Every structure is written in C-alpha cells, then in structure tokens.
Amino acid sequence: NAGVTQTPKFRVLKTGQSMTLLCAQDMNHEYMYWYRQDPGMGLRLIHYSVGEGTTAKGEVPDGYNVSRLKKQNFLLGLESAAPSQTSVYFCASSDRTRNGDEQYFGPGTRLTVT
C-alpha cells in the first residue's frame, strides 16, 4: 500500500516550458487535491477534485490546469511555466465519508523555474 505517490520528485524548467505532475493514490479516495507550499505562505490549494471526471478551482488556480480521468490519478499541468511557479507541490487525497476527512499527502515535487 503505497498511499499517495508523486512523480517527478524534482524538476527544473525554463520559463515558458510545460510539464505535468502526476499524483497517484491507491486508497480508493474520492477527493484529491493539489497544493503549493511556499516559504512564509503555508499551503495553498491550487485545484481539487471530488471524484473521477470532476475538477474545481482552489485558492490559486491561475497558470495551472488539472485532470482526473481515473479515480486514482490527479494530474497537474503547467502550460507555460513562470518563475513565480517555483515551489514545492503537494498532492493529497481523502475520503470525506470516513476518518473525519484526514488528508493523506504525497512526498512533494520540488519545481524550479528559471
């Protein structure tokens, strides 16, 4: 039982490049989330999904797109990376029907945009 996994762990992009971050969970959770973590800013929600085929905007969605084609996967895309998107990205999943909606986090992806 791997829990929540993220690929890649590290990535360096040049301004304007695109990339996709993959999050996978094997706990059959309905809810999945993408956060970014910046020094002094805490965790901010980018996008989330309440089930397969659904996505919604969080607090800081601009510059990102997401897809949830399969229940176990939640993809975060950057179409044209900017230096302001340099951050650590965390994926999380939860099941709001049980466990009081504890969110399970992935190990994070450290992204640098130069």
Add this chain to the structure above:
Amino acid sequence: AQRVTQPEKLLSVFKGAPVELKCNYSYSGSPELFWYVQYSRQRLQLLLRHISRESIKGFTADLNKGETSFHLKKPFAQEEDSAMYYCALRGYGGSQGNLIFGKGTKLSVKP
C-alpha cells in the same frame, strides 16, 4: 472571511520545556480544526483534530470558541518534536469543505 492565523513563524525552545504553538481562526459557526505536522524529509501528516479530543505524541489542543483559538500544547518538548506545524480549518461555503491552512510555525527543540 474564513482564515487561520499562526502568529509565530519560528518557535525555539529547549528540551524539556513546555511548548505552545498558537493558532487563531476566523469562522462563523462551529469550526472543525486540525493540526498537521511535517517532520524533516517526511510528508505532511495529520497530528490531531479537535473533534477527537485526543492526545498524540504528548500534544493536545483545546478549542476555545471565546478566543477563537486552537493552540497546540505539550508540557515537555522533545528534540524529535522539531518540525513544521500547520493549523487547518475546514472551510464551507465557497471553500466547499476544503481545508484552509495557516502559514505554519517551525518548531525547533534544542538539546
């Protein structure tokens, strides 16, 4: 507005000393509050939630509605408690029940 405030970016204490990490919230109604912890090189994980009224790793947190606070306390800090701590509030309305995190407090326990 629904908001979580952690006034201290960094809290440094000596081993064996009491520790209190402050968390204040802004919310209308009955809040659901959580503490998450991130140890060095580990992923973020739930430490405790107020509805459980539990003690985890010696930590407790009491919801004070009058002061709109949910401070995390431990009577005797240990070096292994050094970590980043986040207070979180379940938001409603536009937040759709998602968690709203504070900016975090880094706890450093010195030997």
